[in-house]
Amino acid sequence: MAAFRLVGLHKRFGEHTAVDHADLTVAAGSFYGLVGPNGAGKTTVLSMAVGLQWPDEGRASVHGVDVWKEPLRARRLMGVLPDGLAMPERLTGRELLTSLGQLHGLDAAEAARRAGELLAVMELDGSAERTLVVDYSTGMRKKIGLATALLHGPKLLVLDEPFEAVDPVSAATIKQILKRFVAGGGSVLISSHVMALVEQLCDTVGVMAKGRVVAEGPLDEVRGGRSLEETFVDLVGVEIGGSEGLSWLVS
Amino acid sequence: MVGVLIRMKLAVLRNTATGGKMAWVALGGTAGLCLAIANIVLAFFDFAHPRMLMDLLAVTFALWALGWMAGPAFAGEPPLNGQHFHRQPIPRGTLALGLLASAMVAVTTAVTLLAFTSLIVLAARLNLGAVVVAVPATILLLLLVVLLSRVVMLLFGALARSRFGGVVTATVTAAMIALASFSWIVFIGIYLLLDHGFPPGLSMLLRSLPSSWGLLSVEAAGRGDRWWTVGPLAALAVLDVVLFLVWRRLLGPRRPARAVVRGSSAQRAAPRGWAARSDLGVLYLKEMRTWWRDPLRTQNIVLPAAFSVITALLPLMVDFTGFFPFVGVATALMGAATCANLYGQDGTALWMTLMLPGKEKADVRARQLAWLTVFGPMTLLMTAAGSALHGDLFLLPWALAANLAALGGGAGLLIWISVMDLVPGPDPHKSKNSPLDHGDVTGQSFLMLLLTAVAVLPALGVALAGHLLDRSPLLWASVPVGLLVGAACHVWFGDLAARRLREKGPGLLQLMRSGKRQAVADAPPTAPAPSAFETMGVKSRFLMWGSMAVGVLALFPQGLVPLGVKLSGSTDRVWFLALYMPDPWQWPVIAGMILIGLASFGGMTAVYLAASRKTKENAASRKAKKEKPSTA
Numbered sequence: 001m002a003a004f005r006l007v008g009l010h011k012r013f014g015e016h017t018a019v020d021h022a023d024l025t026v027a028a029g030s031f032y033g034l035v036g037p038n039g040a041g042k043t044t045v046l047s048m049a050v051g052l053q054w055p056d057e058g059r060a061s062v063h064g065v066d067v068w069k070e071p072l073r074a075r076r077l078m079g080v081l082p083d084g085l086a087m088p089e090r091l092t093g094r095e096l097l098t099s100l101g102q103l104h105g106l107d108a109a110e111a112a113r114r115a116g117e118l119l120a121v122m123e124l125d126g127s128a129e130r131t132l133v134v135d136y137s138t139g140m141r142k143k144i145g146l147a148t149a150l151l152h153g154p155k156l157l158v159l160d161e162p163f164e165a166v167d168p169v170s171a172a173t174i175k176q177i178l179k180r181f182v183a184g185g186g187s188v189l190i191s192s193h194v195m196a197l198v199e200q201l202c203d204t205v206g207v208m209a210k211g212r213v214v215a216e217g218p219l220d221e222v223r224g225g226r227s228l229e230e231t232f233v234d235l236v237g238v239e240i241g242g243s244e245g246l247s248w249l250v251s
Numbered sequence: 252m253v254g255v256l257i258r259m260k261l262a263v264l265r266n267t268a269t270g271g272k273m274a275w276v277a278l279g280g281t282a283g284l285c286l287a288i289a290n291i292v293l294a295f296f297d298f299a300h301p302r303m304l305m306d307l308l309a310v311t312f313a314l315w316a317l318g319w320m321a322g323p324a325f326a327g328e329p330p331l332n333g334q335h336f337h338r339q340p341i342p343r344g345t346l347a348l349g350l351l352a353s354a355m356v357a358v359t360t361a362v363t364l365l366a367f368t369s370l371i372v373l374a375a376r377l378n379l380g381a382v383v384v385a386v387p388a389t390i391l392l393l394l395l396v397v398l399l400s401r402v403v404m405l406l407f408g409a410l411a412r413s414r415f416g417g418v419v420t421a422t423v424t425a426a427m428i429a430l431a432s433f434s435w436i437v438f439i440g441i442y443l444l445l446d447h448g449f450p451p452g453l454s455m456l457l458r459s460l461p462s463s464w465g466l467l468s469v470e471a472a473g474r475g476d477r478w479w480t481v482g483p484l485a486a487l488a489v490l491d492v493v494l495f496l497v498w499r500r501l502l503g504p505r506r507p508a509r510a511v512v513r514g515s516s517a518q519r520a521a522p523r524g525w526a527a528r529s530d531l532g533v534l535y536l537k538e539m540r541t542w543w544r545d546p547l548r549t550q551n552i553v554l555p556a557a558f559s560v561i562t563a564l565l566p567l568m569v570d571f572t573g574f575f576p577f578v579g580v581a582t583a584l585m586g587a588a589t590c591a592n593l594y595g596q597d598g599t600a601l602w603m604t605l606m607l608p609g610k611e612k613a614d615v616r617a618r619q620l621a622w623l624t625v626f627g628p629m630t631l632l633m634t635a636a637g638s639a640l641h642g643d644l645f646l647l648p649w650a651l652a653a654n655l656a657a658l659g660g661g662a663g664l665l666i667w668i669s670v671m672d673l674v675p676g677p678d679p680h681k682s683k684n685s686p687l688d689h690g691d692v693t694g695q696s697f698l699m700l701l702l703t704a705v706a707v708l709p710a711l712g713v714a715l716a717g718h719l720l721d722r723s724p725l726l727w728a729s730v731p732v733g734l735l736v737g738a739a740c741h742v743w744f745g746d747l748a749a750r751r752l753r754e755k756g757p758g759l760l761q762l763m764r765s766g767k768r769q770a771v772a773d774a775p776p777t778a779p780a781p782s783a784f785e786t787m788g789v790k791s792r793f794l795m796w797g798s799m800a801v802g803v804l805a806l807f808p809q810g811l812v813p814l815g816v817k818l819s820g821s822t823d824r825v826w827f828l829a830l831y832m833p834d835p836w837q838w839p840v841i842a843g844m845i846l847i848g849l850a851s852f853g854g855m856t857a858v859y860l861a862a863s864r865k866t867k868e869n870a871a872s873r874k875a876k877k878e879k880p881s882t883a
Contacts, residue, residue, distance in 0.1 A: 052602055054757050071608040080606060085599040085764075086678040090541040092514030098521035099533045103607050108527045115521070130513040132544065134680050141680070148603070 001064050003028040003156045003187035004078075006049050009058035011041075018044045020211035021058065026156070026189050026204070028063075031182045033198035033219075034191040035228070036208030037236060042191040043083055045208070046160050050080045062156055076104075079149030081142070083160035083191075089134035093124045093144050096133060097151055104152040111151075118147040122173065139170035146174060150181075157181060159190045163197055175201060195229040209236040252341065256331065256349035260356050263330040277799065279693075280358045287366035290315075294372035305470060306449045308369060309463040312392065314430075315363055316462040319400040321427035322359075323407070329354060333405075333502035347499040354397050367392050370465055377473030384472040384480055388465030391487045395461060398494040405501040412683075414512065417549035425557035429565065461490055512544045530610050534617035542625055545679075547596065552625055555585030556633070563637070575641040576650035579634030580657050580707070586626045587661030588699040592692050593618050593669045598678035599763050605756045612749040619662045619745055627658055648717075648726050652710035652733035659737015660706025661699075663744030668699055670751045675763045709736050795858040802851030810844035 004026035011019040019041040026032045036042050047053035049060040051067045060067040067074040088096055094115055101111025119125040122143040149157055163171050178188055192198055198205060206216040214235050215222050223231045290311050298304050331353050336346055367389045374385035410416030464483035471479030526532040542548045559581035563574040604614050634654045638647045676690035710733030717726030
């Protein structure tokens with residue numbers, strides 16, 4: 001059974017079709033990278049898939065559990081990191097994680113233990129112990145977001161742009177944690193527009209353009225002997241701009 | 252540069268002109284227009300006391316200035332501000348000039364300018380020289396209030412980043428709102444003093460305010476006093492320039508320095524004891540920590556309390572302490588009004604609530620309880636202290652009953668309004684250095700004030716009945732009635748809010764993400780069609796709000812109020828058209844005005860219903876279209 005299956009997800013905003021009947025399958029135990037240019041619909045499709053946005057049509061299921069019909073069961077199975085959304089900002093990382101753990105039904109001691117370990121791994125304890133989330137840097141925000149996604153021990157992680165604007169040290173930490181998660185039998189779906197990163201981490205890729213999934217499959221199959229970037233440019237069907245006009249730029 | 256910024260401002264106004272927003276602009280514009288016209292009419296009046304007219308105009312100008320200074324606390328940052336441009340290589344002076352010019356393009360500015368033309372009216376009654384002085388004085392006065400508003404906004408913005416600054420900002424803002432909105436107390440005083448004029452001290456103080464300097468010039472020009480003509484006008488010009496320079500200086504990039512609030516240590520972070528026993532406890536602890544740590548919340552607490560205390564102190568001018576027992580009620584009412592954007596303030600953090608299905612009720616209750624914890628003991632204490640200071644327990648049952656009803660009603664309504672009429676603003680982490688940069692909650696605050704006041708009415712009704720029938724037990728029965736109504740509101744509206752959060756959560760999140768309502772497409776297939784307010788065309792919208800404006804004007808100020816005036820037997824005509832008619836015509840004109848008013852409201856309803864029918868038809872045909880391919 002697939003860890004995550006999106007069938008015919010469709011979303012329109014007024015006249016603009018953001019996601020056009022997208023299908024996507026994340027096999028259990030795989031590290032899936034969803035790539036696409038800005039505005040391709042990655043964030044919208046992921047938001048719909050995890051239940052944060054209503055689809056006009058289509059459905060999504062986690063290990064066979066429908067996200068919209070059985071939200072509670074589905075959400076126990078997945079950990080989610082949306083891109084750039086706020087959190088309860090006036091809490092410290094530990095306050096946030098322990099509260100969230102208890103809301104997930106963990107007992108107080110277990111929640112505290114997991115929060116402690118996660119904060120230590122993410123290097124958010126020590127001098128950052130009493131810093132409120134509102135004062136976190138971008139990298140710290142991504143890390144605490146990842147920690148909230150991992151806290152309840154999900155089987156699937158859905159992470160929207162987990163590496164965007166993250167410093168190399170934090171990025172390395174996040175990569176390490178994700179690799180351990182997959183090695184332990186979990187499945188990961190990340191979206192990104194950094195091709196090199198996806199090539200380095202993922203075994204499966206999906207390519208989105210203009211709201212559609214235009215290619216999906218094992219990494220080597222999709223890129224077919226070329227670099228992912230070259231394949232991507234072909235698939236998305238764009239011409240690389242930047243060589244015409246701008247004669248005034250450096251004269 | 253100036254032209255570019257004005258065009259940008261117009262583009263922003265055009266792009267943000269949604270149905271709901273236009274409604275408030277129309278309503279506010281109409282109200283402002285009424286005030287402005289009243290201001291001009293005032294300048295036509297003759298008073299027994301020679302200085303009276305001048306003093307009255309000075310009061311109105313000071314009130315307009317106060318309104319401009321207090322406005323940003325509700326309306327948030329102006330649509331174009333220095334922050335948007337500080338990375339561009341534009342000289343700050345040019346930028347300030349451009350922003351000032353763009354600030355002039357607004358309904359509020361137009362209405363204020365109209366009100367200030369009363370200065371020209373006054374001058375026209377004096378002589379030609381005075382008119383020549385009045386024109387630049389009017390413009391300088393308008394510049395003064397706009398610049399004051401911008402400078403005060405930036406200074407408050409800088410202060411409001413810390414909790415202490417929040418207290419200062421809130422207190423000063425509260426004083427300004429109290430003065431501006433309870434100026435009718437001043438007017439009562441004026442009415443009493445109509446024949447004697449203002450006390451010389453007060454008159455002197457009023458005339459020394461910068462907003463009165465234009466008046467001084469015009470008056471002096473009227474009597475041919477050259478020095479007093481030039482002096483105040485020049486001083487006003489200099490003040491405008493100084494304010495402009497201060498503003499230009501403040502426009503630069505904001506210094507990030509701000510008092511950082513620290514959280515608890517590792518040992519005390521986790522919810523424990525009572526807090527760990529239930530979801531409600533965990534969420535309540537989170538909410539209380541937010542109340543304690545967020546400078547914006549500090550403002551939300553201090554503003555209502557300061558407003559009420561200052562309002563109660565104002566009538567001390569006439570040795571009246573009857574407001575003291577009601578300080579608690581007023582605080583609860585204002586507290587409900589200023590805190591009604593709880594979910595909006597948290598921004599997109601709502602996603603975490605959505606990811607925990609089934610906890611919506613606990614989330615709503617925790618927020619209600621936290622608000623009650625903040626405002627309950629404080630307002631009850633204020634009621635007790637106010638009653639004690641007033642020294643007469645006669646008003647205690649009224650105050651206590653109203654206080655309990657306002658607390659319960661407020662706790663219920665504010666959470667309901669916060670999901671029904673959510674005002675999206677920037678996420679907290681994006682606005683941490685500019686806490687005043689929130690969504691425009693003016694409409695929401697007024698709505699809350701009104702609704703909570705309605706919740707208080709039953710208790711006051713019982714008290715009134717007890718008072719009129721002279722039955723002490725009935726009078727005191729208002730207290731349990733207030734408690735009961737409050738509790739019912741708390742429970743019922745809380746439940747409604749939780750249900751809406753559960754059903755419409757993703758829609759609310761989308762609203763906060765995009766900052767605007769998505770028409771049509773964002774609703775799930777089963778959801779009801781979007782309201783016609785959001786989908787109707789520009790022409791219908793114009794027609795609808797236009798009819799409403801005419802309806803309000805005709806029905807209330809020109810219909811019902813003169814009706815009341817006539818019934819009361821007064822002979823004051825003020826600006827009521829009907830009362831200027833020959834006697835036999837007065838009743839028909841009043842009836843006509845009421846008819847016009849009702850007809851306009853009827854027209855407005857008709858336009859709305861037509862638009863709403865069209866929306867539903869559109870939605871139905873879209874649904875049919877969508878279903879067709881699947882059945883084929």
